[in-house]
Amino acid sequence: MSTRYKLSEELLHRAEQTIPLGSQTFSKSKTQYPFGISPYFIAKGKGSKVWDVDGNEYVDFISSLASVTLGYNDPDVTEAVRAQLEDGVIFSLPHRLEMEVAERIVDMVPCAEKVRFGKNGSDATAGAIRVARAFTGRDRVALCGYHGWQDWYIGTTARSLGVPQAVRDLSHSFPFNDLAALDNLLKQHNGEFAAVILEPMNVVDPHEGYLQGVKELAHKHGAVLIFDETITGFRYANGGAQEYFGVTPDLATFGKGLANGYPVSAVAGRADIMKMMEEIFFSFTFGGETLSLAAAAATMDKLKREPVVKTMSATGESLRSAVTQLISKHELGEWLGFAGHSTWSFLTLKDAPGCSMWDSKTLLMQELLARGILWFGTHNISYSHSAADIAKIVGAYDEIFPMLKQAIHQGNVTPFLRCEPIRPLFKVR
Numbered sequence: 045m046s047t048r049y050k051l052s053e054e055l056l057h058r059a060e061q062t063i064p065l066g067s068q069t070f071s072k073s074k075t076q077y078p079f080g081i082s083p084y085f086i087a088k089g090k091g092s093k094v095w096d097v098d099g100n101e102y103v104d105f106i107s108s109l110a111s112v113t114l115g116y117n118d119p120d121v122t123e124a125v126r127a128q129l130e131d132g133v134i135f136s137l138p139h140r141l142e143m144e145v146a147e148r149i150v151d152m153v154p155c156a157e158k159v160r161f162g163k164n165g166s167d168a169t170a171g172a173i174r175v176a177r178a179f180t181g182r183d184r185v186a187l188c189g190y191h192g193w194q195d196w197y198i199g200t201t202a203r204s205l206g207v208p209q210a211v212r213d214l215s216h217s218f219p220f221n222d223l224a225a226l227d228n229l230l231k232q233h234n235g236e237f238a239a240v241i242l243e244p245m246n247v248v249d250p251h252e253g254y255l256q257g258v259k260e261l262a263h264k265h266g267a268v269l270i271f272d273e274t275i276t277g278f279r280y281a282n283g284g285a286q287e288y289f290g291v292t293p294d295l296a297t298f299g300k301g302l303a304n305g306y307p308v309s310a311v312a313g314r315a316d317i318m319k320m321m322e323e324i325f326f327s328f329t330f331g332g333e334t335l336s337l338a339a340a341a342a343t344m345d346k347l348k349r350e351p352v353v354k355t356m357s358a359t360g361e362s363l364r365s366a367v368t369q370l371i372s373k374h375e376l377g378e379w380l381g382f383a384g385h386s387t388w389s390f391l392t393l394k395d396a397p398g399c400s401m402w403d404s405k406t407l408l409m410q411e412l413l414a415r416g417i418l419w420f421g422t423h424n425i426s427y428s429h430s431a432a433d434i435a436k437i438v439g440a441y442d443e444i445f446p447m448l449k450q451a452i453h454q455g456n457v458t459p460f461l462r463c464e465p466i467r468p469l470f471k472v473r
Contacts, residue, residue, distance in 0.1 A: 113430025166192025360386030398455025
């Protein structure tokens with residue numbers, strides 16, 4: 045048992061007695077955090093910082109899986125939630141916040157004419173697929189990117205255990221930035237596709253004209269175009285990636301940064317399609333839960349009032365510039381790269397002889413965590429990340445990259461590790 049993470053490891057052992065993997069979320073579990081060099085429980089957060097149960101402080105570049113855009117315990121959001129708590133959390137009839145937050149989304153998001161709320165991103169994407177199927181009278185779905193845990197999507201991945209083959213057969217993956225591949229897929233089952241759903245961007249920028257081309261192909265084949273903006277929404281621009289890239293889908297789904305980490309998601313889009321929400325069943329006891337909606341209202345008001353996205357983008361660009369220079373300085377360009385949007389970027393890793401990308405990632409995690417940086421491959425920038433935070437991770441990379449270079453050149457990471465290397469959960473993107 046490690047001294048630095050003594051209580052975390054004790055709690056993990058206890059949690060495993062009642063919770064599979066000891067966590068409610070796969071990507072927060074021991075499958076992603078190597079035992080012996082990782083914390084497993086966070087006690088509190090403020091701004092860009094979190095503290096684990098052993099009292100260790102970290103600059104958090106995971107930002108609660110990109111759901112925190114303003115920073116932990118943002119004072120405006122916290123005050124809005126505290127005020128609403130005095131009136132109540134959930135009621136026997138709708139609260140006006142349902143309408144007021146929907147109005148804010150319609151005001152900010154180009155495609156939004158009507159809105160329905162869920163709690164998780166998976167709720168929203170599954171709801172969008174269901175309403176698209178109802179609207180078109182078709183069953184097949186073309187998809188690209190990560191879209192949550194529901195059967196219609198997860199059945200296309202290595203985590204398909206428990207998903208009926210009949211459901212899996214209706215979902216078809218297509219590669220990003222390849223219009224010909226999407227066209228061929230839609231032609232293979234001509235007239236059968238209800239929807240084309242994709243993340244408008246994740247690791248790689250869309251080619252010039254790509255998103256518009258996807259829209260044209262979807263409409264040519266009679267399918268509804270859905271942008272999964274669970275991460276890009278309220279992060280790339282106030283109106284999401286659709287505003288940022290200038291391409292308006294028929295429907296879009298939102299979550300994560302919508303309420304600075306509070307559990308609420310949304311399906312938004314064309315009124316004629318969304319009207320089918322009156323006929324399908326997309327309904328939640330907690331769909332109108334007021335604390336999350338109060339948080340959403342406060343978050344969106346702050347997005348409009350302050351330069352949140354502009355600041356996050358500038359912070360992320362400073363990180364991109366510094367890390368790109370370090371990769372060159374340490375002559376690691378063959379094995380490391382920097383990709384993604386400035387507010388949601390990735391340190392990309394490649395397999396080297398005798399040293400897989402997972403070995404390299406484990407070494408990076410081990411050394412970054414030891415230096416007080418919570419990281420698992422991405423830089424999920426929040427409004428609260430400071431120049432000092434960027435300097436801290438850049439300085440850490442500068443110290444760690446020579447170690448990684450040595451491991452790669454030796455073709456053996458084992459002498460550098462104090463844990464077993466992590467292994468992939470499943471390919472997400």
